Amino acid sequence: xxxxxxxxxxxxxxxxxxxxxxxxxxxxxxxxxxxxxxxxxxxxxxxxxxxxxxxxxxxxxxxxxxxxxxxxxxxxxxxxxxxxxxxxxxxxxxxxxxxxxxxxxxxxxxxxxxxxxxxxxxxxxxxxxxxxxxxxxxxxxxxxxxxxxxxxxxxxxxxxxxxxxxxxxxxxxxxxxxxxxxxxxxxxxxxxxxxxxxxxxxxxxxxxxxxxxxxxxxxxxxxxxxxxxxxxxxxxxxxxxxxxxxxxxxxxxxxxxxxxxxxxxxxxxxxxxxxxxxxxxxxxxxxxxxxxxxxxxxxx
Amino acid sequence: xxxxxxxxxxxxxxxxxxxxxxxxxxxxxxxxxxxxxxxxxxxxxxxxxxxxxxxxxxxxxxxxxxxxxxxxxxxxxxxxxxxxxxxxxxxxxxxxxxxxxxxxxxxxxxxxxxxxxxxxxxxxxxxxxxxxxxxxxxxxxxxxxxxxxxxxxxxxxxxxxxxxxxxxxxxxxxxxxxxxxxxxxxxxxxxxxxxxxxxxxxxxxxxxxxxxxxxxxxxxxxxxxxxxxxxxxxxxxxxxxxxxxxxxxxxxxxxxxxxxxxxxxxxxxxxxxxxxxxxxxxxxxxxxxxxxxxxxxxxxxxxxxxxxxxxxxxxxxxxxxxxxxxxxxxxxxxxxxxxxxxxxxxxxxxxxxxxxxxxxxxxxxxxxxxxxxxxxxxxxxxxxxxxxxxxxxxxxxxxxxxxxxxxxxxxxxxxxxxxxxxxxxxxxxxxx
Numbered sequence: 001x002x003x004x005x006x007x008x009x010x011x012x013x014x015x016x017x018x019x020x021x022x023x024x025x026x027x028x029x030x031x032x033x034x035x036x037x038x039x040x041x042x043x044x045x046x047x048x049x050x051x052x053x054x055x056x057x058x059x060x061x062x063x064x065x066x067x068x069x070x071x072x073x074x075x076x077x078x079x080x081x082x083x084x085x086x087x088x089x090x091x092x093x094x095x096x097x098x099x100x101x102x103x104x105x106x107x108x109x110x111x112x113x114x115x116x117x118x119x120x121x122x123x124x125x126x127x128x129x130x131x132x133x134x135x136x137x138x139x140x141x142x143x144x145x146x147x148x149x150x151x152x153x154x155x156x157x158x159x160x161x162x163x164x165x166x167x168x169x170x171x172x173x174x175x176x177x178x179x180x181x182x183x184x185x186x187x188x189x190x191x192x193x194x195x196x197x198x199x200x201x202x203x204x205x206x207x208x209x210x211x212x213x214x215x216x217x218x219x220x221x222x223x224x225x226x227x228x229x230x231x232x233x234x235x236x237x238x239x240x241x242x243x244x245x246x247x248x249x250x251x252x253x254x255x256x257x258x259x260x261x262x263x264x265x266x267x268x269x270x271x272x273x274x275x276x277x278x279x280x281x282x283x284x285x286x287x288x289x290x291x292x293x294x295x296x297x298x299x300x
Numbered sequence: 301x302x303x304x305x306x307x308x309x310x311x312x313x314x315x316x317x318x319x320x321x322x323x324x325x326x327x328x329x330x331x332x333x334x335x336x337x338x339x340x341x342x343x344x345x346x347x348x349x350x351x352x353x354x355x356x357x358x359x360x361x362x363x364x365x366x367x368x369x370x371x372x373x374x375x376x377x378x379x380x381x382x383x384x385x386x387x388x389x390x391x392x393x394x395x396x397x398x399x400x401x402x403x404x405x406x407x408x409x410x411x412x413x414x415x416x417x418x419x420x421x422x423x424x425x426x427x428x429x430x431x432x433x434x435x436x437x438x439x440x441x442x443x444x445x446x447x448x449x450x451x452x453x454x455x456x457x458x459x460x461x462x463x464x465x466x467x468x469x470x471x472x473x474x475x476x477x478x479x480x481x482x483x484x485x486x487x488x489x490x491x492x493x494x495x496x497x498x499x500x501x502x503x504x505x506x507x508x509x510x511x512x513x514x515x516x517x518x519x520x521x522x523x524x525x526x527x528x529x530x531x532x533x534x535x536x537x538x539x540x541x542x543x544x545x546x547x548x549x550x551x552x553x554x555x556x557x558x559x560x561x562x563x564x565x566x567x568x569x570x571x572x573x574x575x576x577x578x579x580x581x582x583x584x585x586x587x588x589x590x591x592x593x594x595x596x597x598x599x600x601x602x603x604x605x606x607x608x609x610x611x612x613x614x615x616x617x618x619x620x621x622x623x624x625x626x627x628x629x630x631x632x633x634x635x636x637x638x639x640x641x642x643x644x645x646x647x648x649x650x651x652x653x654x655x656x657x658x659x660x661x662x663x664x665x666x667x668x669x670x671x672x673x674x675x676x677x678x679x680x681x682x683x684x685x686x687x688x689x690x691x692x693x694x695x696x697x698x699x700x701x702x703x704x705x706x707x708x709x710x711x712x713x714x715x716x717x718x719x720x721x722x723x724x725x726x727x728x729x730x731x732x
Contacts, residue, residue, distance in 0.1 A: 133559060263702050
């Protein structure tokens, strides 16, 4: 009788736990789950937005995976992932500088975070003006005698991709720095003090102490950033290059938009594309978490 | 006592139901109209909604039809509006009337819009232009799916007379009649230090569709434009298409078009600053050009004929690019058609066209009715409107049209060959 008391308590606590989260779960299921299931069902149809569409089996998936267009979109998205290591290093460096309260750190903390609170479309538009053929960059180049370097930055594939990556880094440095700062706050200052007493300079402390101590923060940052690249950079690309030149900066999520809400109306096909994107994001997330778990084994 | 209470409750219930019925019938006489920027020009949008031209017309309709309420809802994104309409078309809260693109986009909605062929008043049939474009698959005898709307959108080149004069050219007196002459003039302008043509892709192949496509349609015809996009004929064999696109690409290659054609945000600014002689655009920019440069300094030019043996000579892209459909889910379909007829009568179409600077779609509205003088860009556009060829993008199947919109800037800036472009479009049309 006495032995059963803890298990009863456990069951009761479990029940209370479930009751606490059920409302939130129901909301999540309704808001996220319903569109997901709906999209999954529609991905097997030729739905055009009118009526319910005819069942076409795996035809949408076959067409996507056997066409060259999808692989171009995937390649573009993978290229944009290049911004993550740059953002990580710069963002964490900024975090360390803020942590060490260098001169003017309060001011810079605000300045670095400002891009996060500006509308994505505004940022995209400003970049398109900035790098426009008659924009400030080309004018500056001309003024300083480097007119030969004047270029249609967003009209050429290599420079357009580079500018988008630069834009993504610029936007996210503040976010990454805040995240790093939060991670640093959870590390005992004595660790850094000990390294400093042992004679480690700034860069040694950064690479051999700070980065390893922020393993979980980096993992979180990587996972979120990868998901963001796959699903969230559409407004920047839309306002900067409209996916051009041609398809060279078009990403999978941009194509989902074009197929659903562009002049083409193929939400059934777009749903299949969205399902494939979901699987890709899941695969990337699982791989990253496994790699990160291995890298952070020392914590255990 | 209980009986009295029961009776009273029953009476209240019956009265309540009656009053609900009455209010429901009043609600039945409400028309919900979804429109895009094409029907509410920028000048109107700066005013309170009740002062928009279309709102004033709706108010007059309400006054003439007591108990009827017309609600105008503006969508700034016309494409998104069409997709939203598809989703809403089966619901009870959907719109009664929707502003959609004429041509293939309209035809795709044939299952959710009313065939108005037998419901159009004869006077409208006789005097309104563009019924052929509203007829399913452009085939006479098929269902008519919409009222032509917004106005005749005439496209080509606006020119700056001062810049042309500085280059020794006068397009009022001596406009180029052939592409060869046109290119010669562009060289003269370039040599004089001006940009000959400013144009932009705008994300939809704007210069191609407003200017160069007139060479394509005048040579190949609208039916060929449509059949290419259905995979029935090939772009690779369509000489009109190949020549038109190649000519556009040549203009760029020779430095007659701004180098940032693919990415420029506001080409009209370059034109208004007097830095270019011509701009490839439509009549939606004429008011701005006149306001910026002065009425006496702006003219309109049809793209010169691509060759001597074209199907339609001295023409330009135009026609009603917009349409107003009645939703099949509308409980007030006849009333909706009545409103569309009212909106398209001589007086109201004149008011709408004055507001949006477009040419009229009625045979009984002349230049004087629109306040157009016998000279100037508007008059030139009015004359051009008499002999337009229909929008190539509206005639093209949406899938292929989207591909042209996405890729045409590459071919027009020399990053892709015309042959590769045609092959790619043929693949798209074949569903590959």
